[in-house]
Amino acid sequence: MVLTADRSRTIGDKNPSQHPLLRVIDLCVQLGGRTVVDGVSFAMSRGEMVGIIGPNGSGKTTALRATSGLIKPESGAVELSGVPLSDIDARARAKKVAYLPQGSGQGMSFTAMEIALMGRYPHLGRFEVEGENDREVALAALRRTGVEEFADRQIGDMSGGERQRVLIARSLAQEPELLLLDEPTASLDLKHQLELMSLVHDEVAAGMGAVVVLHDVALAARYCDRLVLMDYGRLVADGSPSHVLTAENLARVFEVEADIEIDKTTGRPLVRLIGPVRGVHPGVPTALRDEVTE
Numbered sequence: 001m002v003l004t005a006d007r008s009r010t011i012g013d014k015n016p017s018q019h020p021l022l023r024v025i026d027l028c029v030q031l032g033g034r035t036v037v038d039g040v041s042f043a044m045s046r047g048e049m050v051g052i053i054g055p056n057g058s059g060k061t062t063a064l065r066a067t068s069g070l071i072k073p074e075s076g077a078v079e080l081s082g083v084p085l086s087d088i089d090a091r092a093r094a095k096k097v098a099y100l101p102q103g104s105g106q107g108m109s110f111t112a113m114e115i116a117l118m119g120r121y122p123h124l125g126r127f128e129v130e131g132e133n134d135r136e137v138a139l140a141a142l143r144r145t146g147v148e149e150f151a152d153r154q155i156g157d158m159s160g161g162e163r164q165r166v167l168i169a170r171s172l173a174q175e176p177e178l179l180l181l182d183e184p185t186a187s188l189d190l191k192h193q194l195e196l197m198s199l200v201h202d203e204v205a206a207g208m209g210a211v212v213v214l215h216d217v218a219l220a221a222r223y224c225d226r227l228v229l230m231d232y233g234r235l236v237a238d239g240s241p242s243h244v245l246t247a248e249n250l251a252r253v254f255e256v257e258a259d260i261e262i263d264k265t266t267g268r269p270l271v272r273l274i275g276p277v278r279g280v281h282p283g284v285p286t287a288l289r290d291e292v293t294e
C-alpha cells in the first residue's frame with residue numbers, strides 16, 4: 001500500500017530504475033578485531049522480499065546493520081538505487097531505509113501513536129513538529145498493521161504480537177524504499193508470525209523492498225522471494241527458496257537432517273526437520289570442514 005504519493009521519490013539518481021534497489025558489494029565487516037561479515041555480495045529489486053538465514057553468529061545482524069548504514073564496513077560497499085550509501089547523509093538515508101533491530105520495543109514507554117510518529121522524524125525539518133499529514137500517515141500505518149485501536153495504548157501494555165505490529169507501523173510510517181527487519185517474528189505465536197510475514201509481503205508487493213533476517217526456514221521458504229544463506233560470515237547460497245533450502249545446504253550449514261519436498265501448487269520447498277546431523281565437527285568453519293578427517 002502506498003501511504004502517500006511521495007513514495008515514488010528517488011535518491012538523486014537520474015535513472016534509479018536502471019539500478020537494483022539494493023546492491024551489497026563484497027561487504028566485509030570487522031567487530032572486535034574479527035571479520036564477522038566476509039565478502040558478502042547480493043542485489044535485490046523493488047517488489048522483492050529477501051530472507052537472510054543462517055545459524056547463530058553467522059553474521060546476519062551485522063550484515064543487516066552494515067546495509068542500514070549503522071556500521072561502517074571494513075571494505076566493500078552498499079548501494080541504494082545505484083548511489084553509494086556512504087554518499088547519502090543520515091537524514092536522507094532514514095527516508096530511504098527503515099531498520100527494525102532484533103528485539104526492539106522492550107523498555108519503551110510510549111503509546112502506539114507516538115511510536116508510529118517516530119517514523120516521521122526523518123521527514124521533519126529541524127525543530128519542526130509533526131503536522132496533520134504526519135499524523136495521517138502514522139495512523140494509516142497503524143491501521144495497515146491492524147493496531148489502530150491501540151493508538152493511545154502504551155506499548156508496554158501490549159502483547160508481543162501487537163508490539164511488533166506497532167514497530168512495523170513505525171517503519172511503514174517512515175515511507176522507506178527498503179525495509180530491513182531483524183528477526184521480526186521472534187517471540188510471536190504461529191498465527192502472528194504468519195500475519196506479520198503476510199503483511200510485509202503485501203507491503204513489498206506494492207513496490208518496496210525488504211530484507212528480513214529469519215530463524216525459521218519454513219517461514220522463509222513460504223514468504224520470501226529469495227533467500228541468502230550465511231555461514232561463518234560468508235554468503236554460501238543465494239537464490240530462490242528451492243535453490244537455497246536443499247537437504248545438502250541444511251546439513252552443511254545448520255547441521256540438521258531434513259526432508260525437502262516441493263509444494264506442487266506454490267513451487268516452494270516444504271522443510272521437514274528430522275534431527276541433528278552426526279559427525280559434523282561443531283565450530284569448524286564450513287570452508288574447512290571438507291579437510292577435517294573423521
Ligand SMILES: Nc1ncnc2c1ncn2[C@@H]1O[C@H](COP(=O)(O)OP(=O)(O)O)[C@@H](O)[C@H]1O
Pocket residue numbers: 031032036054055056057058059060061062063
Ligand atoms: N560488538 C561486537 N563486538 C565483537 N563481536 C561481535 C559484536 N557483535 C557481534 N559480534 C560477533 O559477530 C558474529 C556475528 O554476530 P551477528 O551478526 O550478531 O550474528 P547473527 O545475527 O547471525 O546471529 C558473532 O560471532 C558475534 O559474537
Ligand SMILES: [Mg+2]
Pocket residue numbers: 060061062102182
Ligand atoms: Mg542476529
